[in-house]
Amino acid sequence: MATLSFPLSRIEGHARVEIEVQGGEILATRFQAMEKRGFNLMVTGVPAEQMPVIVPRICGVCSTAHHVASVKALEDAYGVQPPPAARRIRELLLLGQLIQNQATSLFVFTMPDRLGVESIFHITEQEADKQDQFEIARRALKVRQLGTDLITLAGGQFIHPVKAVVGGVSSGIEQEKTRTFQTRLIETLPLAAQLVDYYWDISLRMKDRIGTWGDDQPAYYITSTRRDVPDFDSEIIRVMTPAGECCQEFTAGQFRNVLTFEPTDYSYAGRTSYEGGVMRANSLARANMTRSMGTKLAAQYLKRLRETFGHPAHPILLFDLCRGIELVYAVERAVQLLQEPLDHVDTDVPYTPKDGEGWGMVEAPRGPLIHHYVIEDGNISVGEFIIPTVHNMLAIERALRVAAQRYITADNVNMELERAVGRVVRAFDPCIACATH
Amino acid sequence: MDNQQPPHAHEYLENKSENKKLPTFAVLQLSGCAGCEVSLLNANQWVDKFQLVYMPLVVSAIEVPCVDVLLISGGVRSDEDLYNLRRAVRCVNKVVAVGTCAISGGVANLGNRDEVRELFMSQTERRELPRLLPKSRPVDDFIHVDQYLPGCPPTPELFMAALFDDPEFKPSKTVCQECGRKKLKDMRPKHLTGFQTGQVHPDICLINQGYLCVGSSTRGGCRALCTRPGHPCVGCRGPSDMLIEKDSAAWLQNIQRVFAALTDIPPDEIREALLSPQLALFLFQFSDYAGTDKPPRPKEKVL
Numbered sequence: 054m055a056t057l058s059f060p061l062s063r064i065e066g067h068a069r070v071e072i073e074v075q076g077g078e079i080l081a082t083r084f085q086a087m088e089k090r091g092f093n094l095m096v097t098g099v100p101a102e103q104m105p106v107i108v109p110r111i112c113g114v115c116s117t118a119h120h121v122a123s124v125k126a127l128e129d130a131y132g133v134q135p136p137p138a139a140r141r142i143r144e145l146l147l148l149g150q151l152i153q154n155q156a157t158s159l160f161v162f163t164m165p166d167r168l169g170v171e172s173i174f175h176i177t178e179q180e181a182d183k184q185d186q187f188e189i190a191r192r193a194l195k196v197r198q199l200g201t202d203l204i205t206l207a208g209g210q211f212i213h214p215v216k217a218v219v220g221g222v223s224s225g226i227e228q229e230k231t232r233t234f235q236t237r238l239i240e241t242l243p244l245a246a247q248l249v250d251y252y253w254d255i256s257l258r259m260k261d262r263i264g265t266w267g268d269d270q271p272a273y274y275i276t277s278t279r280r281d282v283p284d285f286d287s288e289i290i291r292v293m294t295p296a297g298e299c300c301q302e303f304t305a306g307q308f309r310n311v312l313t314f315e316p317t318d319y320s321y322a323g324r325t326s327y328e329g330g331v332m333r334a335n336s337l338a339r340a341n342m343t344r345s346m347g348t349k350l351a352a353q354y355l356k357r358l359r360e361t362f363g364h365p366a367h368p369i370l371l372f373d374l375c376r377g378i379e380l381v382y383a384v385e386r387a388v389q390l391l392q393e394p395l396d397h398v399d400t401d402v403p404y405t406p407k408d409g410e411g412w413g414m415v416e417a418p419r420g421p422l423i424h425h426y427v428i429e430d431g432n433i434s435v436g437e438f439i440i441p442t443v444h445n446m447l448a449i450e451r452a453l454r455v456a457a458q459r460y461i462t463a464d465n466v467n468m469e470l471e472r473a474v475g476r477v478v479r480a481f482d483p484c485i486a487c488a489t490h
Numbered sequence: 491m492d493n494q495q496p497p498h499a500h501e502y503l504e505n506k507s508e509n510k511k512l513p514t515f516a517v518l519q520l521s522g523c524a525g526c527e528v529s530l531l532n533a534n535q536w537v538d539k540f541q542l543v544y545m546p547l548v549v550s551a552i553e554v555p556c557v558d559v560l561l562i563s564g565g566v567r568s569d570e571d572l573y574n575l576r577r578a579v580r581c582v583n584k585v586v587a588v589g590t591c592a593i594s595g596g597v598a599n600l601g602n603r604d605e606v607r608e609l610f611m612s613q614t615e616r617r618e619l620p621r622l623l624p625k626s627r628p629v630d631d632f633i634h635v636d637q638y639l640p641g642c643p644p645t646p647e648l649f650m651a652a653l654f655d656d657p658e659f660k661p662s663k664t665v666c667q668e669c670g671r672k673k674l675k676d677m678r679p680k681h682l683t684g685f686q687t688g689q690v691h692p693d694i695c696l697i698n699q700g701y702l703c704v705g706s707s708t709r710g711g712c713r714a715l716c717t718r719p720g721h722p723c724v725g726c727r728g729p730s731d732m733l734i735e736k737d738s739a740a741w742l743q744n745i746q747r748v749f750a751a752l753t754d755i756p757p758d759e760i761r762e763a764l765l766s767p768q769l770a771l772f773l774f775q776f777s778d779y780a781g782t783d784k785p786p787r788p789k790e791k792v793l
Contacts (some may be wrong), residue, residue, distance in 0.1 A: 060552060061546075062546040062547070062549065062550045062551065063546070063547065063548060063549070063550060064547075065524055065547065066524065067519075067546075067570075085619065087568075087570070087619055087620055088521050088567065088568065088620070089521075089567070089568075089614055089622060090521060090567065090597075090598055090601065090626075091601050091606070091610040091614070094601065094606045094609055094610050094613075095597070095598075095600040095601040095606060096600070097606060098603075098606075099600070100766055102684060103766065106721075106724060107597060107600075110523050110525070110596070110597040110642070111523060112523045112524065112525075113522075113523040113524045113525020113526065113527070113528045113529075113643065114523075114524055114525075114528060116523070116525060153528075157531070161531070161548050162548075165550070171549055171550040171551065172542070172548055172549035172550065173548070174537065174542050174548060174549065175542075175549065190537075194531075194534055194537075197531075198532065198534075201532050205715065209715055209716050209718070209719040209720075209721055210715045210716050210721075211529070211532065211645070211715065212525040212528055212529055212642075212643050213525060213642065213643075215716045215719070215721035216719050216720070216721065218721075223690050223719055223720035223721050224690060224692060224719045224720040318616055318617055319616065319617060319618065319619070320616070320619070321614070321616065321619060398689070401689065406684070475550075486522075486523050486524060
């Protein structure tokens, strides 16, 4: 027996893939999360109201999702409803994160796989078309910056936002700022669409080269966005069956009755399953489980995806294409939200802190994110974080097995496997800091 | 930040074609949240001035080669962190500890509390994975650091200043100076407002409104991104130069003085609130930090 070990880069956090082989047969594929900080224990004894500032530090990539989920969990415990203006500003925050995350995954993490380079920041002397490549990198960073600046506009601090507070948000957004930013979004939208077209094109070329879109067996899909149009701030989680039947519905507080969580001895992250089956969260789950994107350009892209790959679609490299669709959606949706004035004074409602239990959920870029708190004497006695990457663990390992079977025979290992491992893992865009917290 | 533009291709290629050797830098990420790395990605000006040779988040590279500047983020949490840290600094001109976790442990210090630590260690044994150390440690417990870049995370501007060694770069002395909210002598709350309770007046100092804001003794350079939209400063950049080499008692005294000038809140109430976890993450970054008895880090080394 031999164990092949693959260090991973261009993903969030420290992880490794191991493949166990015996005589050409794949015995096991393991996705190992290699770091751990222990937030579930670290937050015990913390005053509950400080959670929205502490928990974004679980992850600097997904901080916005943790910030909003935390505030929602406290609002659930205290019985508070934020006013509509606050909910719009929070949605902008989540959209800012979606733009930043999808642009990062598309252009910084996975585009190098399609271009055959080590990084978009490395343009080597040998590249014949390096000028083009540099121009693409420049544009990609410009689109990504849009997300960062939207987070700053709606959230204050640019990595660990502070503006969502129990009962609403700490302030509105001045009209001049909303107008300026809306103009910038409108001006940058064509650039984002061009990049998505380009990405689509180089993905097709990569498929021609490698001959596969990756693991295309059906799976369960999980999301908390709505059935008709995307909504990253809903209260209901849905699971779609491998046959495309939709859907079992449940609330965050019911997740334990529906999903099975188990720790693993080879990774600091555990894994969840649905009725013993492989489950997938993230962009492809949302694309499979949402009727329409609800915005003009993004709806056209979704139509193109369905016409080309069917519905529901299963090949894993489509996760990447779906991120492109969502990038366009997020820009278009932010333009809509900024249409209405957000400089209200009534951005929050008063509340009284009390002990009890609260559940907060948002659809993070990687899937449904749940925060669960029990509050005693004003302090956290139980802090639980249910992380979307953990829902994808079995799916990642199955897709790794499919790749391993493709490139390993009884006689040899095709070293394309090394690149395939990177492509498989990046398709799921896992977040290790979150998964292990 | 809105106006930051990456360089145009022709500028970049001209630099390359003249065979100018660009200085190199690497980013070593230990146990942390990657927020520092994301902030660095938000700063684009380095793209044509530096060659990024190692940063697993965005570059496929296995080992830190010899570099001009090494940025280290995250705390030392596992034996693998320690191994990678010691290997990375062997061939480096300048070592910069970036962000609160690398400098003083940051949020990870919440896990160093004994009652949490014992439970944590008992739950985290795994086969064939990096072994966790008993406590999360700052990087200068193990290696020499040339410069400290505090912040959770540092802003892109601060990253640029650290990379480019710009002698002209002078951040404001305190967050307070960058905030610009009006301080009033005649709006004197009698008690602290709950940390997140109530409407925030847009132009008036948060202390006048009863918020526990520590921006008056926190080092500037962040553009007051939290306090301007109405969230009290939690002190993530650490003490200002005036206080940085003093112990935490001097820092607490200074905050008490500010509150006495602007409010009628009893000093004991403030003192108790200052010791809450949210602030304890950040406050004592440079002297008597993280429970060690090491000498304060000299202010000349802190950006």
